[in-house]
Amino acid sequence: MQHHSIPLVDKNNPLYCPAVTASAYLDSLRRHLQRKQRSHVKPTGKQHDRHLQSFALVLDRALGSGTCDSSDEGEEDQPLVHLIDPRMRTSSNEEINLPYVIPAWEHKDTDSDSATSTEGTWIGVRKRRLLVDEHRQPSNVKRKRTSMKDIRVSPEHARSIQSVHESSFELDIQHHKLSYKTFPGSPQGGPIRLALDLGKSDSALAIRVRELEDQLYGPPIGTESPRGLKPFIERLDLLLPGIRLKQRLSHLEDVSHQSIVDFLASHGLLNERVLSTLRSSEIDRIALTESLLDANGLNLGSKEILTTFSKPNSFLFLSELSLSGIHIPDFDITHIHRLPKLSTLLLDNTAISNEAIFLLVPLRRTLTQLSLASNPAIDDDAVPAILLLSKLSFLSILNTSIKMPGLRRLAKTIYHDDRVIDIEIPTACERYVDNMHLKYALDVRPPLIINPRVCAQLSSGALKRNLAAHAMANPDIIAEGGKAEMAERLRLLLETRDMDLLVRDMILGIDGKEAT
Structure with missing residues (x-):
């Protein structure tokens, strides 16, 4: 604990006072007087000691004898008036010296008489009393509170804060x-x-x-006028030296950006640098099959070609892209997500899997024709992603691993969404559709039923007659058993028949299905 021999003063904040309660202050004052009594020091007669005793006497009369808290266990609080008596006994050995406030009258001339001193003491006590203990102020005293927020000074009962000067700095700004x-x-x-x-x-x-x-944006390539095509061809000649490209392009019947790209694509000359030059062109189709071929490891830059399509503002008018016949990792499909007008995408024989089909979903707003033929890694799990491509008008899944369950799901969604789509299905599925008449009876007439939802309402005899009619087309169908067993067997058969008819109508392009 800190000991203060003189009051703490804050010149910048006259209201500064340490956080000392009235009880703690009086307890410190009591122990200060007890220490003087135990030391048997005779009074010095100084004005300070006399005022201190008078101050204690007045506080004891004003506050009562039970206001001070004793920190010693078993010791009873004594009135401050008894501390003046030298015969007062105490067993406390603890010494506490907390800061206290000296009244203003204490610094006056020490020759003043006792009456004046006593009166000054009482005035100082009243002032100290109003500052220390607000809860015990007399009821007849009215105080006007002034919030510290209303004046620009340090917070009440707290030290003032030293201001720190922050020098300004200058900014050098250039305007363009x-x-x-x-x-x-x-x-x-x-x-x-x-x-x-x-x-x-x-x-x-x-x-x-x-x-x-x-x-x-890509380098500017000029217009398709003779004046604009000449520097463009010269730039391509510099990018592809040693092949006399300038002379070979001069033999084209119709020289344009599209014809130049078609010539370069057919000869496998569309590398990453050439495609970067063509980013701002108005071409609408690119075939990268010849340019992306591995060529027994000699085409070292083929892996960087697709990354050109992922650059911003590239090929804004490209509507057809062919990547057929080359091996493409599934994740490389993400490079074509930024093509805003891509409507035809050919991915035949590219060794892609279901993951690549899901990566095509960002193109659902523009993609209308998609070819996934000859990719055996694509199976029924890719059907949900294909269904998200809602604008497809042509789909080729020829020679994939998609089977009849996935094809039925595809046909059902297309029918309910009222879409019209030209589709090429795997050979196994096509063979199944051609032999549907060998799976069940296609030409069903009353009293036979075609609605699978009413099977549970039929009698055992009616169930047997319906199963027997289908067994004539497919001997593997059993027309015997319990009623519940036959009803479930007939329900599954009729549901499969309905879905297969949807697949047939989708393939044939028939709008609608057989009435149920």
Whole structure:
């Protein structure tokens, strides 16, 4: 515990007072006087000691004898008036010296008489009393409270806070004029370039801005006019040296961006650098089969070709992409997610699996024709992802592992959504549909039923007659047994028949199904 021989003073906050309760202060005062009595020190006659005793006497009369808390166990509280008596006995050895406030009258001239001292003591006690103990203030005293928030000083009964000077700093700001324009070769409504109006001194920055624009939008390739095609062909000739590309392109009947891409695709010349140059072109179809072929390990850059499609603002007019005949990892399908107008995608014989079909779902708003033929790793589990491609008008799942259960699920959703789709199904499923008449009776007439929901309402004889009619087409169908067993067997048979008819109608393009 800290000991203070003089009162604590805060010049910046005159209301500062340590967090000392009235009881703790009086207890400290009592023990201070007890220590003087135990030491048997004669009174010095100083004005300070006389005032201190007077202060204790007045506090004892004002507060009563039971206001001070004793920290010693078994010791009873004594009135402060008895501390003045030298015959007072105490067994307390604890010494507490808490800070206290000296009244203003204590610093006056020490030659004042006792009456004046006593009166000054009482005035100081009243002031101290109002500051220390608000809960015991006299009822006839009215105080006007002033919130510390109303004046700009330190918080009440707390030390003032030293202000810290924060020096300001200056910012060096350079202003550039912004302008928006479409880059050469971009059609109306295409991507917009952000150009900086820079002076000659900022030529290095201007070059850097152009490089960033090329990364964001692709390099400008000019229009499809003779004046615009000439520099474009020269650039391609620099990208593909040693093959006399400029001369070979000059023999094309109709020279355009699309014809140039078709020529490069047929000769397997669409590498990553060429495709990056074509990002801002208006081509609508690309075939990458020849360019992505492994060529016995000689085509080292084939793995980087698809990453070009994932760059922003690339091939905004591409509607047809062919990747048939090459091995594509499933995750590489994510590179074509940003093609905003892709409607035809050919993935025949690419060794993809069900995962790749689920990765095609982001293209559901534009994809209308999808070929997944010759990918045996695709099975019935891929049907939910195919169903999400709601705009498909053509689907090829030829030579995949999709079987009749998955095809039935596909046909049911297409029928209920009232879609029209041209579909190529696996050979095994096609053979099953062609032999449906050998699975059950197709031409069913009353009193035979075709609704599987009424099977439980039929009698045992009616169930036998219906099963016997289907057994004539398929000898494997059993027309005997208990009523519940025959009803369940007939229900499953009729449900399968209905779903197979939906598959047949989907393949044949028939809108509607047989009435039930």
